[in-house]
Amino acid sequence: MGEKKRKEESKSGFVFGRKNYKFMFIGLACIALGFILMAGGGSDDPNVFNPDIFSWRRIRLAPTLILIGFGIQVYAILLNPDKE
Numbered sequence: 695m696g697e698k699k700r701k702e703e704s705k706s707g708f709v710f711g712r713k714n715y716k717f718m719f720i721g722l723a724c725i726a727l728g729f730i731l732m733a734g735g736g737s738d739d740p741n742v743f744n745p746d747i748f749s750w751r752r753i754r755l756a757p758t759l760i761l762i763g764f765g766i767q768v769y770a771i772l773l774n775p776d777k778e
Contacts, residue, residue, distance in 0.1 A: 711775025718770040724763030732756035 710718075732752050737744040746752075 710770075714770050714773050714775050716770075717766055717773060721763045721766030721770060724759050724766060726763075728756045728759035728763060731759065 735744060735747040735749065735752055
């Protein structure tokens with residue numbers, strides 16, 4: 695009898711709820727956008743210096759977006775899906 699009760703209690707759906715997955719996808723989108731903003735700025739010729747690699751977008755904005763995205767991911771993992 696006790697074993698049957700334990701099986702019923704342990705029977706559950708997904709670990710995360712719909713709310714958790716929404717926040718995870720938002721965080722993933724922030725991380726992807728940060729890496730997209732960080733890309734580029736190189737030069738085809740190695741003898742020519744391109745100062746675009748030091749732009750505000752690549753130095754400040756993109757890493758900040760990536761860190762915000764990771765913060766959203768941590769929040770999504772710790773969020774209790776049953777609590778409203």
